[in-house]
Amino acid sequence: MLSDRPSALLKISAMAGLLFLHLPILLIFLYAFTTEERTYAFPPPGLTTEWFAAAWARPDIWEALSLSLRVAFIATLLAMILGTLVSAAMSRAKFFGREQISLLILLPIALPGVITGISLRSAFGIMDIPFSTLTIILGHATFCIVIVYNNAVARFRRLSGGVMEASADLGANAFQTFWHILLPNLGTALLAGGMLAFALSFDEVIVTTFTAGQQATLPIWMLEELIRPRQRPVTNVVAMVVFGATVLPILLAYYLTRNGSETAGAGK
Amino acid sequence: MTVPAIFAARGSADRLTGLFWRRPRLLLVLLLTPPLLWLGVVYLGSLATLLLQSFYSIDEFSGVVVPEFTLKTYAELLRPANFDVILRTVVMSAAVTLGCAVLSFPIAYFAARYAKGRWKAVFYLGVMLPLWSSYLVKVYAWKLILAKEGIITWAASATHTTAALDALLALPVIGGNSLSTSYLGMFAVFVYVWIPYMILPMQAALERVPTSMIEASADLGATRAQTFRTVILPLALPGVVAGSIFTFSLTMGDYIIPQIVGNSANFIGMAVYQLQGTAGNIPLAAAFAVVPIVIMLIYLGLAKRMGAFDAL
Numbered sequence: 001m002l003s004d005r006p007s008a009l010l011k012i013s014a015m016a017g018l019l020f021l022h023l024p025i026l027l028i029f030l031y032a033f034t035t036e037e038r039t040y041a042f043p044p045p046g047l048t049t050e051w052f053a054a055a056w057a058r059p060d061i062w063e064a065l066s067l068s069l070r071v072a073f074i075a076t077l078l079a080m081i082l083g084t085l086v087s088a089a090m091s092r093a094k095f096f097g098r099e100q101i102s103l104l105i106l107l108p109i110a111l112p113g114v115i116t117g118i119s120l121r122s123a124f125g126i127m128d129i130p131f132s133t134l135t136i137i138l139g140h141a142t143f144c145i146v147i148v149y150n151n152a153v154a155r156f157r158r159l160s161g162g163v164m165e166a167s168a169d170l171g172a173n174a175f176q177t178f179w180h181i182l183l184p185n186l187g188t189a190l191l192a193g194g195m196l197a198f199a200l201s202f203d204e205v206i207v208t209t210f211t212a213g214q215q216a217t218l219p220i221w222m223l224e225e226l227i228r229p230r231q232r233p234v235t236n237v238v239a240m241v242v243f244g245a246t247v248l249p250i251l252l253a254y255y256l257t258r259n260g261s262e263t264a265g266a267g268k
Numbered sequence: 269m270t271v272p273a274i275f276a277a278r279g280s281a282d283r284l285t286g287l288f289w290r291r292p293r294l295l296l297v298l299l300l301t302p303p304l305l306w307l308g309v310v311y312l313g314s315l316a317t318l319l320l321q322s323f324y325s326i327d328e329f330s331g332v333v334v335p336e337f338t339l340k341t342y343a344e345l346l347r348p349a350n351f352d353v354i355l356r357t358v359v360m361s362a363a364v365t366l367g368c369a370v371l372s373f374p375i376a377y378f379a380a381r382y383a384k385g386r387w388k389a390v391f392y393l394g395v396m397l398p399l400w401s402s403y404l405v406k407v408y409a410w411k412l413i414l415a416k417e418g419i420i421t422w423a424a425s426a427t428h429t430t431a432a433l434d435a436l437l438a439l440p441v442i443g444g445n446s447l448s449t450s451y452l453g454m455f456a457v458f459v460y461v462w463i464p465y466m467i468l469p470m471q472a473a474l475e476r477v478p479t480s481m482i483e484a485s486a487d488l489g490a491t492r493a494q495t496f497r498t499v500i501l502p503l504a505l506p507g508v509v510a511g512s513i514f515t516f517s518l519t520m521g522d523y524i525i526p527q528i529v530g531n532s533a534n535f536i537g538m539a540v541y542q543l544q545g546t547a548g549n550i551p552l553a554a555a556f557a558v559v560p561i562v563i564m565l566i567y568l569g570l571a572k573r574m575g576a577f578d579a580l
Binding site (some may be wrong): 005006010011013014017018020021022024025027028031039040041042043081082083085086088089092095101104105107108110111112113114115116118119120121122123125126138141142145168173174175176196199200203205206209210219222223226227235239242243246247250251254258 | 278281282284285288292295296299300302303304306307308310311312313314315317318321371372374375377378379381382389390391393394395396397398400401402403404405406407408409410411412413415417418419421422460463464513517518520521522523524527528536537540541544550553554557560561564
């Protein structure tokens with residue numbers, strides 16, 4: 001008889017795997033306090049909080065942060081509208097071209113980001129569209145649609161058509177049904193999708209380098225620091241902020257949907 | 269007084285509702301038009317321009333793009349210098365996929381079969397957070413780890429294994445001056461960054477392996493190793509293939525990790541980035557970008573045959 005207890009080896013390697021996934025990020029937190037400015041010496045020779053003040057006083061960081069927030073906010077909003085529309089259509093009926101549409105939605109994240117990036121860039125180039133905040137948003141919204149779609153379509157599937165018919169029987173028109181029945185039922189799924197889309201957009205760098213021109217979002221600012229380091233500990237502080245700004249929405253998305261059959265975030 | 273069975277419409281909203289009811293297709297079209305316009309114009313339009321550009325060529329003397337149909341640019345991909353880039357990228361992608369599969373297995377297996385209640389949540393969040401958290405922050409963390417003065421060198425000297433580390437770095441091809449300038453280091457970063465994409469589908473597939481089959485295998489006298497080889501692995505394979513789609517595709521398209529870690533050898537993503545940027549050779553960049561698309565299409569075709577899409 002096979003005992004249903006994990007072997008010690010499996011247990012240890014599973015735990016080690018989890019630690020492997022998280023320790024590197026904790027290391028960044030430690031390095032944000034180091035007194036060593038020029039190298040990545042470990043262990044840090046001393047601890048200080050001066051880099052937080054230094055990061056706070058840097059206008060270029062604030063500019064990048066505000067651009068990132070603006071882009072993520074608008075791209076998420078667009079993706080939520082478009083993603084909800086397409087998931088509503090896909091859950092309603094079987095129609096010609098349904099499979100093709102679902103592939104089309106998936107394509108922007110299934111293909112490597114560098115392809116999405118260079119495609120957009122060459123299209124902007126041919127049409128003489130100058131790089132602006134709008135071009136960044138255009139790219140981000142495109143790959144955020146699928147995130148919202150994935151969350152919304154799972155909820156639509158669980159939602160029985162009965163409640164909408166009942167609403168119609170009681171005399172509500174399509175808009176009243178949408179507002180009073182559909183939206184409250186979809187709410188948390190949409191919010192979770194939006195949170196994940198926001199996190200994805202906030203830290204996207206591959207597509208953004210192609211569509212940003214001279215502007216710097218926070219990830220682009222970080223990338224430049226990575227290639228040509230200037231004030232290494234300040235970069236650590238920014239990395240902490242970026243990490244926090246992506247992790248909080250993800251945790252929220254998880255708590256919003258954890259009781260359902262379609263917990264958010266199972267696929268990116 | 270009799271009340272009519274059909275109420276009069278109270279306004280345009282009611283009239284529209286009636287119209288949607290009589291013609292469900294109309295609503296469908298209205299719902300689909302904005303997202304399809306967006307994806308069709310912005311995304312497919314851009315992909316089409318890319319494809320078109322790859323059939324153009326660049327004038328070698330003036331450096332100006334010649335908008336005439338030619339296969340010359342694709343032929344250039346076969347030049348040894350360019351073909352090496354493709355080969356190197358594919359080999360690295362395959363190695364990373366394999367590395368992810370091996371390292372994922374204990375986590376996925378434990379989470380699927382033994383983790384219960386709170387531990388299940390810990391494992392789920394434990395994999396999901398690194399999946400979604402900032403890509404760049406993760407790469408940056410590894411730059412700190414792999415640096416010559418960093419934590420690995422420190423750990424090696426603290427445990428008196430510096431000689432082993434040096435021997436590892438002295439290996440031909442994969443070794444190098446330090447971990448952060450070797451293929452070994454690049455491989456580690458790639459595996460770290462993409463491994464959550466492998467764990468989740470693998471775990472989903474393993475969760476679907478019925479416990480009764482594992483028990484039956486044990487009842488029939490199979491050892492643990494035999495059960496693993498003949499029962500668990502074949503049933504979990506679609507999940508592994510599903511995960512490998514992500515790890516393979518993501519490694520192939522990445523251009524940031526090879527830029528930050530490694531010996532500055534070129535990869536497809538980097539080639540695309542440099543060719544369109546500093547070199548200004550958009551046709552060749554486009555042709556390079558088509559390579560991962562073609563490889564992924566072949567890969568997806570094979571994966572579909574192995575039933576990987578049911579495991580997604």
